[in-house]
Amino acid sequence: MHSNYCLIQPKWIKKEYQVAIGKRIKQLREKKNISQVELAALCNFEKSNMSRLEAGNTNPTAYTLHIIAQKLEIETFEILKFKTLPE
Numbered sequence: 566m567h568s569n570y571c572l573i574q575p576k577w578i579k580k581e582y583q584v585a586i587g588k589r590i591k592q593l594r595e596k597k598n599i600s601q602v603e604l605a606a607l608c609n610f611e612k613s614n615m616s617r618l619e620a621g622n623t624n625p626t627a628y629t630l631h632i633i634a635q636k637l638e639i640e641t642f643e644i645l646k647f648k649t650l651p652e
Contacts, residue, residue, distance in 0.1 A: 579624065580621065583621040583622070583623065583624055583625075584620075584621030585621070585647045586618075586621070586625065586630075586644060586645070586647070587618055587619040587620055587621040587622075588619070588621070588647065589644055589645070589646070589647040590618065590619055590633060590644060591619045593637050593639060593643065593644065594619075594637065597637055597638075599637070601615050601616060601619065602615075604633070604636060604637070607636040608632050608633055608636050609632075627641075630644050630645075
């Protein structure tokens with residue numbers, strides 16, 4: 566794992582984690598050239614739920630992350646592999 570990535574950052578608050586995870590999902594989705602609507606449909610989620618998730622306005626469960634990872638054809642841990650936030 567690269568030093569500029571982290572899985573745990575104790576100083577972060579819950580909302581910062583949610584935003585970082587949402588941005589990472591969006592980044593991975595766009596890398597696969599999948600629209601938000603398409604990914605929501607693949608995951609059997611409402612588009613509005615996917616939108617809230619990517620905006621960091623909801624706290625996804627481990628199972629939700631697993632479903633998203635499956636549909637993006639990646640390992641679940643890849644979603645949590647985001648760059649650290651600035652201090």
